[in-house]
Amino acid sequence: MRELLHEILSSLRNNKLRTALTGFAVSWGIFLLIALLGAGNGLMNSFMGNMEDYISQSVTVEGWRTSKPYAGYKEGRRIQLDAKDVNYTQGSEWKGVIENVSTTTPSTSATLSLLGNTVDGWLVGVMPDYQEQEKLKLAAGRFINPEDVLQKRKVVVISTAQAKELRPGEAEDMVGTWISIGQISYRVVGVYHTDERSFRRSVPIPYSTYKGIYDSSDKIEGISFNLRGIQGLQEHKAFEENYGGAIRRMHSIAPDDQRGIWIRNGYTDNLQMNKAGRMIRTALWILGLLTLVSGIVGVSNIMLITVKERTHEFGIRKAIGAKPRNILSLIIAESVVITSLFGYVGMFLGMVACQVMDKTIGQSAVDLGMEKIQMLVNPSVGIDVAVEATLVLILAGTLAGIIPAWKAARVKPIEALRAE
Numbered sequence: 001m002r003e004l005l006h007e008i009l010s011s012l013r014n015n016k017l018r019t020a021l022t023g024f025a026v027s028w029g030i031f032l033l034i035a036l037l038g039a040g041n042g043l044m045n046s047f048m049g050n051m052e053d054y055i056s057q058s059v060t061v062e063g064w065r066t067s068k069p070y071a072g073y074k075e076g077r078r079i080q081l082d083a084k085d086v087n088y089t090q091g092s093e094w095k096g097v098i099e100n101v102s103t104t105t106p107s108t109s110a111t112l113s114l115l116g117n118t119v120d121g122w123l124v125g126v127m128p129d130y131q132e133q134e135k136l137k138l139a140a141g142r143f144i145n146p147e148d149v150l151q152k153r154k155v156v157v158i159s160t161a162q163a164k165e166l167r168p169g170e171a172e173d174m175v176g177t178w179i180s181i182g183q184i185s186y187r188v189v190g191v192y193h194t195d196e197r198s199f200r201r202s203v204p205i206p207y208s209t210y211k212g213i214y215d216s217s218d219k220i221e222g223i224s225f226n227l228r229g230i231q232g233l234q235e236h237k238a239f240e241e242n243y244g245g246a247i248r249r250m251h252s253i254a255p256d257d258q259r260g261i262w263i264r265n266g267y268t269d270n271l272q273m274n275k276a277g278r279m280i281r282t283a284l285w286i287l288g289l290l291t292l293v294s295g296i297v298g299v300s301n302i303m304l305i306t307v308k309e310r311t312h313e314f315g316i317r318k319a320i321g322a323k324p325r326n327i328l329s330l331i332i333a334e335s336v337v338i339t340s341l342f343g344y345v346g347m348f349l350g351m352v353a354c355q356v357m358d359k360t361i362g363q364s365a366v367d368l369g370m371e372k373i374q375m376l377v378n379p380s381v382g383i384d385v386a387v388e389a390t391l392v393l394i395l396a397g398t399l400a401g402i403i404p405a406w407k408a409a410r411v412k413p414i415e416a417l418r419a420e
Helices: 002-014 016-051 083-089 146-150 160-166 207-213 232-250 266-309 311-319 324-359 383-410 413-418
Strands: 059-063 098-104 108-114 117-126 138-141 155-159 178-181 184-192 202-206 222-227 261-265 365-367 372-374
Touching (some): 016 266, 016 324, 083 098, 083 232, 108 160, 117 160, 117 207, 155 160, 155 178, 261 266, 311 324
Parallel strands (some): 155 184
């Protein structure tokens, strides 16, 4: 074994340019694969992180504008949900299927003020289930509870960004503080978490309080609820068709007009996000593997050239008693050493590239006006994936060396000795 390794190293030293070119092809292939996978993971982590606050397992129903004329109405009619839609949703037809029904009012622009400090927001009347359905994470205090709604209390929940504008300091410092919204005073009972990427500016107050002060009509902005006993994509689509069709009939909307009533189903949204993630990762793997092919082809070509150049040497070896398997093992071992050595070099550089992306691009954010989006979040590849990819390259490099090795093993000594 030691003699075999010595021969391989001697061959690599005597052919530095050939070895360097082959090694570069191998290293470049594995480097690009890991860098692409790291960037893809960072992109998906960024996408999922930016969307996780807005995707839930609940169903949200809102009125939009119609896209088709129907029953004497023109297209473009604004659909406003009302109390009869809530009654239908809570009715016996959907008993056991729809639960935790929550409603929200249309939002109203408002200015929050405290001791001369002001901040803008959108006042909205909500039910207690709003927190879970909108995935609001409390930084301090509590959310609106049933007693607040029943007693029409003047309480409010604000965001951490709004809390910092009103009173710089910790979020819990705002809990229990009275702030002014217009001419009315509200007590802050909770602060929900936001960061620099979030554009949430909603200011939840009890639904009954909002209706009693700002809007006495039966109009509502949206209905949210959870589904029970419905599983699988087909069942969810069937529910959307049946429920949505009933709401459209109640508002004289064309049955095939999908824009009049908007139904956001968290289950199908998550399926679509996961599908998009799988497609992106698959595309990156394909691109990376195609890059690896160039390295494998390079190894195969170099081994063919090696066999051609060393034909005379192989003839001498066989003439003095070397067996075909000795020649075969020598060529394959050289192929394995080249792919292993430079493969792990490429893996190391690829992992370093992921860390560089994390410290540079990963720390930057793009300002879209309403929000800031972080470009890459944790653009890394698991060490297991990196090692597996490198092992695949080594295996492929070994297979690439088999054909040249087989040719070398078959050459007859007399023909090899004649070769120049």
